Amino acid sequence: MATRETLFRLICCTVYIVSSASVNSNIGVNWGSQASNPLNPDIVLRMLKDNGISKLKLFDADQWTLDTFSATGIEIMVGIPNDQLSSISKNYGHAKDWVKENVTKYAREGGIKMK
Structure with missing residues (x-):
């Protein structure tokens, strides 16, 4: 029961933050996917665009x-x-591989606008 209540509160807080952020397009959202009930990226994308x-x-x-x-x-x-x-801080090769897989792969035409 506590899990449902926690998830409901998280969703309510997220909706509140997202809806109140629509006033200024320079506002961003922090999001992590390591959760017991992760949100579907398609839903998050829609919420961001809608607001x-x-x-x-x-x-x-x-x-x-x-x-x-x-x-x-x-x-x-x-x-x-x-x-x-x-691991990344101790091994330059591992750091390069991480950047190649997670940043460079998406830094292309039609990819992600990364900062």
């Missing part, structure tokens, strides 16, 4: 999310997940 939000900060580089936001015009900032920071 005129053009910036999104991701706390990980989830491929499903990045593919969904390709060619949408929404500006994306991708963060490295905490559990990968140590």
